Amino acid sequence: MPLVNLDTLIEKAIASQVVSFPTDTLPALAVKPSHSELIFELKQRSLEKPLILMTSSIEEIWQYVKGTPEELNIWQNLAQQHLPGALTMVLPASDKIPPTMNPLNPHSIGVRVPKDAIAQEILGKTGALATTSANLSGESALTDMYDIADKFPSVYALEVKNLKISGIASTVVKWTGSDWQILRQGQISIDN
Template identity: 35%
Template sequence: MQNEIAQQDDIAKAVEVLRSGGVVAHATDTCYGFSCDAFNEDALKRLFAVKQMPMNKPISIMVASLEEAKKYGEFTGLALELAQQHWPGALTIIVPRKDLVPRFLNPTVNSIGIRVANHELSLELVKRFGSPITTTSANVSGEMSPHSVDEINAQFAAQPLKPDFIIDSGEIEKNPPSTIVDCTRSECTIVRQGELRLEY
């Protein structure tokens, strides 16, 4: 019970940090990830600076449901089937973006990667925040994806910028990353084969 209350307190604090433009590290169904307000340009700049990642690298968003995802991307045909079959789950689907997605998010492409995680904390966080959050591994770009807060702290100990808040869920299972599928054309293609094995 105490752990449950502590987690709810952590989620409430994380939502405050997200609303203030900060970067939150938290467990997901694949590894610890970094989230920020995906529709806040300053928050995105901070995320890229913390990760030391080029600003032109596309980044995916996490939402709470397929219905939410449809607000931001065009889900038709196989993209819709994949989402219905595998969400929540370790699957990121790249689809044509809708006008609700601000141009400063992934400005070099006309698509958006969207995911609904199969993870209670992640879903609760994005539901409580009420708007899409980023989903990217909580590491310095090019380094190993972390599966514990100790691994995050070790990576960022000597870095000039650190995440603004970390929800400590202990050490999590070392699962492969999410599978990424590009459904922006008539046929979907696998960009990254991850935990979810697809056959279509």
């Protein structure tokens, strides 16, 4: 698929097509959560590796997770410190999350708000999207939109000039019920 402009990408994402756009960390493959299986097929991804729900704002996250008022307070404090940004929080999933996003543990979901104006604009118009890095499973993440378009010809990739990304994946922390467990150390350090 040739690279597309922003309006076309948003239109295709709303129509449940797989799209790719830059974030502050790595470019994402993204699709409506209800069509998550398309990304697993495209990447030849193991069902053991769940997708991340990306939203346009911190406030939007809370409808997709469930916890006690005390837990929500802890989660919101961490989100306010680091989001938008390179932090993914793995939290108990609400019933708004399709099981296909995390087939082996549908009661858990990683959530993130990217610190990238274009990504936020896209997500603001499409609603939350199921995302992952743009690569075949087991290969290095692609960081160039032209390479993504070549590797995934069925994906609508955003044409971007002067792409500025860190190339470093987000830090992933999981709520254990009492504190945070670091699953992947990325750009952000979390004090437990």
